[in-house]
Amino acid sequence: MSEILQAIFTIVVTIFITNMGIALYGVFSRPSLIKKTISLVLFTDSINIIAISIGFRVLEEGYPKPPILPKIPETPAELEYFVQVSVDPLLQALVLTAIVIGFAINMFIIGLVKIYYRHYGTTDIRVSLEEGKHEKNN
Amino acid sequence: MIIIGLLPIYLLISATLIVLLKLILKKEVIVDLIAIILGFISLVATFYTMFLTMKHGIIIYRFGGFPPPLGIVYVVDKVSAVLSMLVSFSLIIAIVYSIWILLPKWRYLFYSLAFLLIAGVIGCLYTGDIFNFFVSLELLAISSYALTAFYRGSSKAIRAAVIYAITGSIATSLYLLASFLIYASYGTLNMADVALKARDPGYIVAFSGKVYGDVALPTIIAMILILWTMLFKSGIIPNHFWLLDVYSESPTPAVALFTSTADMIGVYGISRFFLTVFGEGILIEYFRSLLFNVALLIASVSALASALLVVTQTNIRRLIAYSTISQLSLAFMGALTGVPEGISGAMLHLITNGLGDMLMLYSAGIAIISCGKDLSCLSTLRSNIIAYTAFVIGSLNLFGIFPLLPGFWSKALLTLGFLKAGLFWGIIVVLVSSGLCAAGYFKAIGAIFKLKRNPFITISTTIPAIVLATLMFFALTLGILMTLNGYFREFVIQWGYDMIDYKRYIVITLNLTI
Numbered sequence: 085m086s087e088i089l090q091a092i093f094t095i096v097v098t099i100f101i102t103n104m105g106i107a108l109y110g111v112f113s114r115p116s117l118i119k120k121t122i123s124l125v126l127f128t129d130s131i132n133i134i135a136i137s138i139g140f141r142v143l144e145e146g147y148p149k150p151p152i153l154p155k156i157p158e159t160p161a162e163l164e165y166f167v168q169v170s171v172d173p174l175l176q177a178l179v180l181t182a183i184v185i186g187f188a189i190n191m192f193i194i195g196l197v198k199i200y201y202r203h204y205g206t207t208d209i210r211v212s213l214e215e216g217k218h219e220k221n222n
Numbered sequence: 223m224i225i226i227g228l229l230p231i232y233l234l235i236s237a238t239l240i241v242l243l244k245l246i247l248k249k250e251v252i253v254d255l256i257a258i259i260l261g262f263i264s265l266v267a268t269f270y271t272m273f274l275t276m277k278h279g280i281i282i283y284r285f286g287g288f289p290p291p292l293g294i295v296y297v298v299d300k301v302s303a304v305l306s307m308l309v310s311f312s313l314i315i316a317i318v319y320s321i322w323i324l325l326p327k328w329r330y331l332f333y334s335l336a337f338l339l340i341a342g343v344i345g346c347l348y349t350g351d352i353f354n355f356f357v358s359l360e361l362l363a364i365s366s367y368a369l370t371a372f373y374r375g376s377s378k379a380i381r382a383a384v385i386y387a388i389t390g391s392i393a394t395s396l397y398l399l400a401s402f403l404i405y406a407s408y409g410t411l412n413m414a415d416v417a418l419k420a421r422d423p424g425y426i427v428a429f430s431g432k433v434y435g436d437v438a439l440p441t442i443i444a445m446i447l448i449l450w451t452m453l454f455k456s457g458i459i460p461n462h463f464w465l466l467d468v469y470s471e472s473p474t475p476a477v478a479l480f481t482s483t484a485d486m487i488g489v490y491g492i493s494r495f496f497l498t499v500f501g502e503g504i505l506i507e508y509f510r511s512l513l514f515n516v517a518l519l520i521a522s523v524s525a526l527a528s529a530l531l532v533v534t535q536t537n538i539r540r541l542i543a544y545s546t547i548s549q550l551s552l553a554f555m556g557a558l559t560g561v562p563e564g565i566s567g568a569m570l571h572l573i574t575n576g577l578g579d580m581l582m583l584y585s586a587g588i589a590i591i592s593c594g595k596d597l598s599c600l601s602t603l604r605s606n607i608i609a610y611t612a613f614v615i616g617s618l619n620l621f622g623i624f625p626l627l628p629g630f631w632s633k634a635l636l637t638l639g640f641l642k643a644g645l646f647w648g649i650i651v652v653l654v655s656s657g658l659c660a661a662g663y664f665k666a667i668g669a670i671f672k673l674k675r676n677p678f679i680t681i682s683t684t685i686p687a688i689v690l691a692t693l694m695f696f697a698l699t700l701g702i703l704m705t706l707n708g709y710f711r712e713f714v715i716q717w718g719y720d721m722i723d724y725k726r727y728i729v730i731t732l733n734l735t736i
Contacts, residue, residue, distance in 0.1 A: 192387065
């Protein structure tokens with residue numbers, strides 16, 4: 085059981101690392117700012133999913149539990165058992181924070197892209213870069 | 223000690239308060255006054271923090287009272303206290319200057335963003351937690367993007383902000399990945415705890431236990447990612463592509479805030495991570511020295527290339543931007559020597575660069591508003607003695623040849639650091655880049671005194687004159703103190719020793735008895 089889970093875990097992490105690479109390609113090579121923003125969201129979300137998977141626990145038997153105590157444990161042994169079978173809650177808290185911050189940044193970037201569109205009539209970054217080069221030459 | 227925990231929260235509240243007051247009162251003068259008072263309180267708080275660090279050495283504040291590594295902890299030593307003083311000083315100077323240069327209708331937004339930026343910077347300086355550093359870095363970054371796009375009517379400003387925001391988000395995301403990797407292998411995010419386990423992986427710390435598996439590879443990847451992020455934040459070549467447009471298109475007080483606060487976080491961050499957390503004595507020492515050599519090479523090429531480009535600039539802001547890249551690269555090199563004198567020189571150089579750039583930017587701001595950003599426009603400063611004196615003092619300070627200015631001492635300490643570390647080519651880089659930058663500064667000073675344009679300033683310059691006089695006073699005081707007072711020089715050199723003294727950092731933060 086644990087071998088299968090280990091293999092799935094490795095596959096998931098590999099997929100998301102590849103995903104990060106594709107997202108970076110999107111950010112750096114797509115001219116459209118909207119596509120750049122989408123790639124950026126993919127990039128940060130891939131990192132977040134990797135983080136969530138770090139908190140996963142492979143057990144000898146059965147599946148790990150969510151980090152929630154349904155009732156207050158009566159004996160220390162119960163609490164100890166819970167600690168051994170639940171996934172790491174800290175990474176979920178960190179990812180939650182990162183998602184909230186990422187949301188703010190993405191909204192801000194989308195706002196900026198909207199103003200960019202008002203100025204240039206397009207979301208193509210090449211248009212403004214060409215203009216910049218033209219100004220330099222003059 | 224609660225003051226250090228409250229300061230970033232106070233700055234965040236101030237940012238909100240200013241916007242609310244503007245919406246309720248609708249009177250700009252009152253909002254200006256309140257912003258100055260709020261800024262002044264933060265300045266007093268950072269001075270008090272400095273006093274506390276002088277008294278106790280390292281001071282810590284545990285959020286919620288949780289013992290580290292359980293909760294978030296703020297750890298302030300002399301370096302972070304001194305840099306936070308510079309940061310809050312820059313804030314108050316920027317607020318006063320913005321009263322003169324920005325339209326009253328939109329000024330409150332600048333104040334609010336400036337307070338957010340400073341909250342992020344002070345968070346980065348004080349924090350003893352790797353994830354909290356990321357949160358502060360994001361706060362700093364998002365307010366920088368917004369300040370860059372402050373003139374949203376300008377298409378160039380929007381272009382600069384878009385490029386800065388997208389690439390900046392990539393950089394901070396990579397830092398986030400590094401922090402997750404560190405957590406995955408060390409089981410903690412507390413800097414002192416990571417520092418302890420990076421040297422002794424078998425050590426079992428209460429609440430965080432011991433390390434998971436082999437920590438070498440995750441640490442190597444995390445160090446590379448952190449280095450890249452910090453190189454981006456400080457705009458070291460080749461990660462400088464965002465900096466030039468940002469410096470050209472942002473409002474003058476915003477650029478001054480970037481140069482003296484946000485951009486120095488890269489150098490500070492690298493010092494904290496590579497000298498304290500993953501400093502001397504870590505298990506992958508071989509990789510650390512290799513990474514240092516690569517980073518030194520990048521920083522030295524950056525220092526020379528940007529210095530070379532300073533001379534060719536015809537735009538005042540771009541000249542200052544390249545000069546900043548050059549100076550920050552030198553500070554980066556100083557920090558990477560790992561020698562106390564070099565590190566102290568790097569930290570002093572951050573302050574020197576902040577003061578010098580502020581002097582040049584604020585005096586050039588007068589020329590920009592009366593004429594334009596072209597170098598020949600500097601001749602308008604000739605009618606204002608304070609403005610051109612400030613520009614000359616700022617340039618001489620960055621040149622570092624005049625002993626009564628702190629620039630001389632920071633470069634002297636950097637040179638001493640390279641000498642002690644046996645990096646003789648580092649001394650050559652300092653000298654050559656200073657010489658090349660000086661050619662650019664003298665070109666700018668020459669533009670002031672050329673008879674080409676009629677010196678003519680139509681607007682009142684009382685506020686910038688006060689700002690520039692204050693800055694000159696502080697620059698000269700710092701220089702004179704360094705020149706005449708041996709104790710002060712010792713105090714500055716002590717910063718470097720504090721930065722590499724990881725044992726004291728770990729013992730005090732984790733409250734260990736060893």
